Amino acid sequence: xxxxxxxxxxxxxxxxxxxxxxxxxxxxxxxxxxxxxxxxxxxxxxxxxxxxxxxxxxxxxxxxxxxxxxxxxxxxxxxxxxxxxxxxxxxxxxxxxxxxxxxxxxxxxxxxxxxxxxxxxxxxxxxxxxxxxxxxxxxxxxxxxxxxxxxxxxxxxxxxxxxxxxxxxxxxxxxxxxxxxxxxxxxxxxxxxxxxxxxxxxxxxxxxxxxxxxxxxxxxxxxxxxxxxxxxxxxxxxxxxxxxxxxxxxxxxxxxxxxxxxxx
Amino acid sequence: xxxxxxxxxxxxxxxxxxxxxxxxxxxxxxxxxxxxxxxxxxxxxxxxxxxxxxxxxxxxxxxxxxxxxxxxxxxxxxxxxxxxxxxxxxxxxxxxxxxxxxxxxxxxxxxxxxxxxxxxxxxxxxxxxxxxxxxxxxxxxxxxxxxxxxxxxxxxxxxxxxxxxxxxxxxxxxxxxxxxxxxxxxxxxxxxxxxxxxxxxxxxxxxxxxxxxxxxxxxxxxxxxxxxxxxxxxxxxxxxxxxxxxxxxxxxxxxxxxxxxxxxxxxxxxxxxxxxxxxxxxxxxxxxxxxxxxxxxxxxxxxxxxxxxxxxxxxxxxxxxxxxxxxxxxxxxxxxxxxxxxxxxxxxxxxxxxxxxxxxxxxxxxxxxxxxxxxxxxxxxxxxxxxxxxxxxxxxxxxxxxxxxxxxxxx
Numbered sequence: 001x002x003x004x005x006x007x008x009x010x011x012x013x014x015x016x017x018x019x020x021x022x023x024x025x026x027x028x029x030x031x032x033x034x035x036x037x038x039x040x041x042x043x044x045x046x047x048x049x050x051x052x053x054x055x056x057x058x059x060x061x062x063x064x065x066x067x068x069x070x071x072x073x074x075x076x077x078x079x080x081x082x083x084x085x086x087x088x089x090x091x092x093x094x095x096x097x098x099x100x101x102x103x104x105x106x107x108x109x110x111x112x113x114x115x116x117x118x119x120x121x122x123x124x125x126x127x128x129x130x131x132x133x134x135x136x137x138x139x140x141x142x143x144x145x146x147x148x149x150x151x152x153x154x155x156x157x158x159x160x161x162x163x164x165x166x167x168x169x170x171x172x173x174x175x176x177x178x179x180x181x182x183x184x185x186x187x188x189x190x191x192x193x194x195x196x197x198x199x200x201x202x203x204x205x206x207x208x209x210x211x212x213x214x215x216x217x218x219x220x221x222x223x224x225x226x227x228x229x230x231x232x233x234x235x236x237x238x239x240x241x242x243x244x245x246x247x248x249x250x251x252x253x254x255x256x257x258x259x260x261x262x263x264x
Numbered sequence: 265x266x267x268x269x270x271x272x273x274x275x276x277x278x279x280x281x282x283x284x285x286x287x288x289x290x291x292x293x294x295x296x297x298x299x300x301x302x303x304x305x306x307x308x309x310x311x312x313x314x315x316x317x318x319x320x321x322x323x324x325x326x327x328x329x330x331x332x333x334x335x336x337x338x339x340x341x342x343x344x345x346x347x348x349x350x351x352x353x354x355x356x357x358x359x360x361x362x363x364x365x366x367x368x369x370x371x372x373x374x375x376x377x378x379x380x381x382x383x384x385x386x387x388x389x390x391x392x393x394x395x396x397x398x399x400x401x402x403x404x405x406x407x408x409x410x411x412x413x414x415x416x417x418x419x420x421x422x423x424x425x426x427x428x429x430x431x432x433x434x435x436x437x438x439x440x441x442x443x444x445x446x447x448x449x450x451x452x453x454x455x456x457x458x459x460x461x462x463x464x465x466x467x468x469x470x471x472x473x474x475x476x477x478x479x480x481x482x483x484x485x486x487x488x489x490x491x492x493x494x495x496x497x498x499x500x501x502x503x504x505x506x507x508x509x510x511x512x513x514x515x516x517x518x519x520x521x522x523x524x525x526x527x528x529x530x531x532x533x534x535x536x537x538x539x540x541x542x543x544x545x546x547x548x549x550x551x552x553x554x555x556x557x558x559x560x561x562x563x564x565x566x567x568x569x570x571x572x573x574x575x576x577x578x579x580x581x582x583x584x585x586x587x588x589x590x591x592x593x594x595x596x597x598x599x600x601x602x603x604x605x606x607x608x609x610x611x612x613x614x615x616x617x618x619x620x621x622x623x624x625x626x627x628x629x630x631x632x633x634x635x636x637x638x639x640x641x642x643x644x645x646x647x648x649x650x651x652x653x654x655x656x657x658x659x660x661x662x663x664x665x666x667x668x669x670x671x672x673x674x675x
Contacts, residue, residue, distance in 0.1 A: 066672050071585055092589065099587025110582030114288030115281070126277040127588045129270020135277075155288075171586070 007044035013077035052223030061213035103172030105182035142170035282599035300608020303564035310557030312639035330504035333535040355500030367511030373500035380458040395488030408445035408467030418486035434473035453492030566658035573662035597663030605655020
């Protein structure tokens with residue numbers, strides 16, 4: 001990556017707070033309690049980079065993923081995608097942005113059970129108005145790339161968990177997105193299948209930036225960089241050279257905290 | 265042009281997706297269609313019943329083959345006499361005078377009374393008896409010879425002529441007492457009067473039972489008045505007038521009304537309205553049924569489709585998160601609603617006549633009225649249209665609302 005190439009994603013002082021309840025029963029004027037899921041996070045992600053998000057439950061991984069994907073908007077701060085501040089886009093344009101630029105792999109897959117593997121993979125292409133024949137060809141290519149060339153007409157109920165996950169990955173890649181986000185992509189898979197899926201993932205998405213949110217060290221091992229979050233704050237941002245498996249999160253945090261500051 | 269092409273491809277693909285989902289979720293689709301069929305049936309049958317209540321009343325007046333109805337005061341049910349109130353006095357004289365008018369073929373007073381009746385003089389039931397004048401020529405006889413001779417007991421208003429003690433009964437009464445032409449029944453306005461008045465059955469006639477919707481015996485008016493104690497005032501419920509074929513009802517009505525201004529003279533339709541207006545409960549019931557039918561159909565359809573959409577909210581949120589637009593999602597759900605509405609609507613419309621026939625059979629057994637549920641083609645078409653339109657609109661609105669939920673809240 002040339003040094004003067006701007007990052008694909010740039011998050012500046014990203015904060016996301018949620019208001020709890022409405023408290024109308026008590027008082028309209030009463031100040032509503034809020035919880036801060038992300039607290040002034042600043043990171044950037046380059047094209048083709050594989051970034052792992054780690055941290056315990058409630059640390060803000062999913063919130064950060066949603067903000068990066070344009071599924072949510074920050075309370076303050078900015079998420080810039082290839083120079084465009086996502087907060088300035090209308091809901092319709094953010095949807096279009098996701099369609100054209102972002103692939104999402106859901107933890108629970110969310111495949112349409114009425115459609116075959118090929119139909120599921122081709123679904124985002126429907127929105128783009130692509131010809132049926134081209135949709136089928138593209139979906140078949142991707143299913144073959146993730147090792148499901150012989151399962152294209154099978155419906156989700158006829159596929160194993162690992163196969164469904166691979167269909168979800170193929171679907172996330174079908175529009176040639178510049179960014180793929182995946183929330184616990186191996187969360188429902190056994191270790192061996194999870195490893196196979198990750199290998200496929202990385203090999204298929206060569207020029208695509210990938211952001212993976214996970215607790216799983218095996219999954220984090222494929223990342224070029226791991227960003228650690230705790231209580232909504234960034235506590236570490238370490239490159240692949242750091243030994244993730246041998247150092248605990250806290251010591252890692254301490255060792256790379258200066259690096260994380262430099263990223264900001 | 266390319267945008268139009270893309271839109272066309274998207275439209276076709278969305279329909280493919282709709283049918284894939286309907287086919288895949290066969291049981292859910294079947295239940296949804298059954299729900300719509302029930303909604304259509306609720307609408308068509310309730311509306312048909314409401315309409316039928318009014319239509320039956322009108323057809324009963326029409327089938328009575330009378331042209332004008334003469335009453336004195338409001339026509340209302342009477343707790344005292346049973347049937348209608350007998351407020352028209354000197355009925356024989358008035359009807360005789362009216363018979364003399366140009367264009368009038370005959371004017372016949374009718375009186376309805378609740379009477380006690382028994383086949384053995386020991387155990388009595390109450391029924392409505394109808395009193396008619398003359399030879400009873402206005403009554404259709406299905407069995408037997410009918411009345412013999414004229415109304416001899418009236419005797420010019422003296423009520424001292426011989427009583428013939430002849431009655432006509434309807435088929436239901438014949439079945440109930442297992443009697444026929446030539447057998448006898450005891451009948452009177454009080455138990456004492458009934459025990460001492462034995463009538464011979466001279467014919468079987470359904471004319472008045474169809475009109476009143478209840479088992480009926482028909483006697484000569486003067487004899488009915490005597491056994492019910494109303495002969496002194498010569499009371500009748502109304503006078504019915506049959507016109508000559510070439511007579512104009514409105515002209516005759518105007519002429520009679522001019523000379524008999526103490527009475528109200530109405531055509532069939534006017535008389536039905538007068539009766540129905542007095543029966544506020546019947547009218548309110550019929551109108552309520554029609555309105556309820558429409559609302560019930562709408563509510564059932566909307567609820568059902570909203571439920572189906574709500575079941576799919578996570579999937580819809582996922583595809584929205586992937587970049588599928590809200591418009592496409594709403595189109596997809598509108599397609600669902602349209603397809604289920606069309607299928608349910610067609611089946612509902614197709615089974616409506618059979619369901620109406622079954623209801624009519626039950627209604628006839630219970631009330632004696634035939635054709636109480638009248639389902640017009642317009643009502644069936646309305647049911648079909650409501651199913652399709654509401655199916656589409658309800659699914660679209662539910663889809664629009666679901667698509668507005670933040671996708672991340674559903675994932």
